[in-house]
Amino acid sequence: MILIDERARTLALGVEDLIDAGSAAAAYRGVDPVRGRLEARVREAWVGSARAAVPLRAELDWRGFRIALDGCADVLRDGPRGTRLETLRFVPDEDEATSAARAVERAGFASLLLALGGARVAGASAVALSLIGAPARRTRVSVAPEAWAAKLDERIERIARSAELEAARGSARRELAPAFPFASVRPVQAELLREVDGAAASGLTLLCSAPTGVGKTAAALHPFLAHALRDDRRVFFVTSKTSQQELALETLRSMLPPGCGALAVQISAKDRVCPQAELGCAEGRCPWQRGFAERLAATGLADALADEGVLSAERIAERASHHELCPFETSLALAMRASAVVCDFNYVFDPRVYLRRFFDASDGRDLLIVDEAHNLAERAQGYFSPELELARLDSLAERCSALPERAYRRAGDLLREVSAHCRGIALRLAEERPDDAPWVEAPARGFWEPIEEAACAALLETQTQAASESCRPDGLAPAREGRDRRLRDPLRSALALVREFAHGCESDDPERFAALWSPDRAKRLCLDPAPWLGQRIRSFHSAVLMSATLAPLDFHARSLGVDSPSTVMLDLPSPFPxxxxxxxxxxxxxxxxxxxxxxxxxxxxxxxxxxxxxxxxxxxxxxxxxxxxxxxxxxxxxxxxxxxxxxxxxxxxxxxxxxxxxxxxxxxxxxxxxxxxxxxxxxxxxxxxxxxxxxxxxxxxxxxxxxxxxxxxxxxxxxxxxxxxxxxxxxxxxxxxxxxxxxxxxxxxxxxxxxxxxxxxxxxxxxxxxxxxxxxxxxxxxxxxxxxxxxxxxxxxxxxx
CATH class of the missing domain: 3.40.50.300 (P-loop containing nucleotide triphosphate hydrolases)
Structure with a gap:
């Protein structure tokens, strides 16, 4: 995190900030827990007796500022000629080229920090460690301090310019007074406006039941947006329906006209905005995603779009496609500088696809509006209830086993093993139980614990294999399937579902789940998602949960996990004759x-x-x-x-x-x-x-x-x-x-x-x-x-x- 104090003339930052260099699309480096465990195991084996994760720090003067620069050396190996430094990255990676370039820069800046600290640097390298057993790859990195000092100067200059620009934008945002989108305020709206404003000021959760047609969207957005602009916060407006997202965007347009200095962004599903015939992001095969951050910065597209005020997902896709940039990543980059983000429930609440860059390291400053909140508990129950269709696993296993590539055969073996295990449980229960399927029985943790990691490894192996192919094998290419006709990679979807199912079988809260078994499917049913919903809602500074169908309020407070003293309940009457x-x-x-x-x-x-x-x-x-x-x-x-x-x-x-x-x-x-x-x-x-x-x-x-x-x-x-x-x-x-x-x-x-x-x-x-x-x-x-x-x-x- 970059901390600038103009009065004290100090600047504190890290090496990762230098690499991001004030880009509009600073790379997000989150990692899921299963991959993290694999990385830790491979890292430990590689490091051996060397020094690992060594913190580095240097202070220097730059144009009247005192700079405090922090970094980390992944590995330091001491020898008679000095210290050799290594930075580590793990492959496969969705953007191999960007990952490699960042590793080289981390090594170079770390070598500069070592030298500034008085160490004798004998050499540096960026090492790519495989999570699927391939040999390590080493890239030598120059340790010439003059070259890295020059790059440091150039990056700090870019950061300073970006900070100055953002400070100006922030000042303009704070001076904005968004107009209420209607000529007059209805009596019911006035009460809701007061309550929402009070919730934002006090850091409370507001649960509001209000009849349809009273203008809940405007009454919730206006005070929250005003607080977000004044206090440098971000409003998330989430709803289950596209029509409600469009209403939110229309409402925001009346408050944030083009050129106002503030930005609102809609985030839509990746496959709905992707113009590519096949989603190749996971395998690193999409040219629109390679080198994305650098190419976005080079086009100046983020600044140009920010001046438009309110951006729909279609508008972002149109402009991004013109520059052959990933529309979904462009929307995420713009959202990082937005004052309001409009999206579906799943980008906040779904453990599989929530926006990690916003919520993994949340500072608790953002604001949340949940529209149509009566739908959230049931949707969340689905998020936490993975289901395995055994015939589908069998079919994919058969296709994979017929292929010569080792990655596919291993994936097929895993799917076959899982299907056989689930079907075996169902057949046994059919003999033991007098009732009809599905039958309830706790999962065998001893079986599922290694399956989670095996599924993660299979995902990585098949990702690497797919990246080397000009076209996918028959039956494994992404296709539109399911009720929503979304574009999905069948093998990756199945492996991810197996991993999710296995992870759930290790739950620390088993009484809130039931494992159901039948000859054709297995399901881990979430009985009560309230604890997880409440945890996410409480991670925001303030939240408004609203709908026309939240009666009785105390029931919905319990269902959404917000039945606490910090929740205010509001039941508004109909304002109509x-x-x-x-x-x-x-x-x-x-x-x-x-x-x-x-x-x-x-x-x-x-x-x-x-x-x-x-x-x-x-x-x-x-x-x-x-x-x-x-x-x-x-x-x-x-x-x-x-x-x-x-x-x-x-x-x-x-x-x-x-x-x-x-x-x-x-x-x-x-x-x-x-x-x-x-x-x-x-x-x-x-x-x-x-x-x-x-x-x-x-x-x-x-x-x-x-x-x-x-x-x-x-x-x-x-x-x-x-x-x-x-x-x-x-x-x-x-x-x-x-x-x-x-x-x-x-x-x-x-x-x-x-x-x-x-x-x-x-x-x-x-x-x-x-x-x-x-x-x-x-x-x-x-x-x-x-x-x-x-x-x-x-x-x-x-x-x-």
Whole structure:
């Protein structure tokens, strides 16, 4: 870290700072723990009896400044002619050329520090040590002190210029007063603004439940951004939905116009912004990544983009591609100098892909906003629940074993061994247990401990092998797969998953996990991710966790790991006129799985009669596609157009039909938790009413039952944690789609008697709970509501079934 004191005329820095030389893309040198263990073992064997990790320090005068320069000699070998110095690097490495160049400079500057300290330097070299058993490679490095002193002078000059420029930028940022993005502040927004500002000032966590459409994004971002600009902090705005990221960027653009001196950056998934046909970063085969830091600095792109104020991932990719620079690395480099970063949950919370350069050595100064926070606990549960598909491991093992290269054959042997072990457990449990798969049994740590390291070694070996190939073997080339159709390297993905699974089997907190075994898969299920979520959230100076579906707040505080005295809870009322909404719960319908088919005809009838009460666009959200289709089949034919959301289909064609409709009744039938029920706005007449069919409880299955048992034992609230509250969160999201502004007039029909039961009703947010009307038939209430609003359709609804 570079420390400059202008008054005392002192500068303290390290050799790594000299190598980074004030670049816009200072190299991040984090390493994962498993690779770190491999490196330590290889280092120990190489060093032998020599001196290792010797700290070096020198003080010198430079243009009126007193410079304190710190470094480290990886290895010092004393001999009759003096001391020989070695710097070590470990291969394979994602950017071999940059790694080698940095090692040479570390050796050269370390030799200068030795000489300044009075040592007799007999020689220096940069040594590449292989983590996969290849011979060491040594590069001789000149120890001429005059040459390295000249380079030192040049690098300090660059650092001084960069520091001066950054000081000017910092001064400009601190003087910024970001404008609030709306002409006026709504009453609910004013309360949220005050609470967010207070949380930032006091270093607290704010858990906020606020209805949809009240402007939570602006009310959270504005005070946090003001604090970040004034105090040289950084705001992370994270959310699970791309649409919410776009809203955050739009909000930031109104606060940080081009040329303002501050920067906001969006970070998107690497494969989504990469223009290459094949991801070759891990093997060091991508020319856009080689020498990235130096080439980025040479183009001046970082400074040019910083002047634009707010940068979307697409804009960064466009400009970076023009210079043949990695768009993802460019976004990370820009984020290092940004005041705001917008990204997905996983870049903060996922242990596999979180942004290590920001969080491994966090100083606790950054600020965090989690939007759609009701989704975070479930997403995090997935982060910590690796699953092995045994047939996939078998298939990859077969492909690898058919190849002549040793690296592939060894990887195949490992995958085959893991698959056989997991399948063997399942076959044994099938004989021992009377119940159906999957079966629960603690993993055998004696088996999995060496597997983690073996998987890491296999990743390194296959990385080296792939780097030497002009094209990948059949079946091993990166391909788009999975539900999200993301570009993945199948072998690296499998090996990384095996390593993650093995690492989890050594957990120090086993009671929060369950290992599940079946003949076709093995899974390590996280029952409660709260401790890890809370630890990450507490690493920020202050955090705001917000959603329209955080009721009850104390439940979500526990689920997110922030149930502590430093958390403030805020439940905001709806600011919209109560006269503009109807919330009616139908107590004559039961959508529980075992009886829902008996009620399908009645649900179809009340929906059909309900939409007749006013012509326009209506929504209906169901607990499953299957039950949706069962109800739709019983709707009266020909009365109105029905638009069905199909699994995996884009939603824009449906939204376009809704926006264009002016004369007929359209009924969109979709499912809770889908793209149409969360993260999509239906302003004005885009949707005038919604049928929320059932409280959206998750399906009863083995994994949910394990979660239920865990929370029953810990908090005596297993049903609430496993089923009730996750389901209600989806139902409330569905209900909130039709009320987005003070001008919206809409009806919400909750179709299930459970919404009337205290256990369910009391856990609904206040704006629904306090206005809820109970009825066996919702149509009279709908007719009266539209008549009161002066918007009755004129159609005469038929009598009830």
């Amino acid at each position: 109560r006269a503009n909404r109807l919330v009616v719960a139908v107590d004559s319908v039961d959508t529980r799985f075992r009886v829902r088919s008996e009620h399908a005809a009645w649900i179809a009838d009340l929906i059909a009669r309900g939409v007749r009460t006013r012509r326009g666009n209506w929504l209906a959200f169901f607990p499953s596609f299957g039950f949706r289709d069962e109800v739709v089949a019983k709707l009266p034919p020909g009365e109105h157009r029905v638009l069905l959301q199909l699994a995996g289909m884009p939603i824009e064609p449906i939204l376009a039909k809704l926006r264009a409709n002016r004369s007929e009744t359209l009924l969109v039938c979709a499912v809770h938790g889908g793209l149409l029920s969360e993260g999509v706005d239906y302003p004005g007449d885009t949707a005038i009413g919604v049928f929320v069919v059932g409280p959206a409880l998750p399906k009863v299955e083995r994994e949910r039952e394990l979660v239920r048992a865990f929370f029953d034992a810990e908090l005596e609230s297993g049903f609430d944690h496993a089923y009730l509250l996750p389901g209600l969160a989806r139902a409330v999201q569905s209900a909130g789609r039709v009320l987005r502004s003070a001008d919206d007039v809409a009806a919400i029909v909750l179709v299930d008697r459970r919404f009337c039961e205290p256990r369910y009703r009391d856990r609904l947010p206040g704006w629904i709970r306090d206005d809820l009307v109970q009825a066996s038939d919702p149509v009279p209430a709908l007719e009266a509501f539209w008549l009161r609003c002066g918007q009755a359709s004129g159609d005469s609804p038929s009598s009830g079934a």
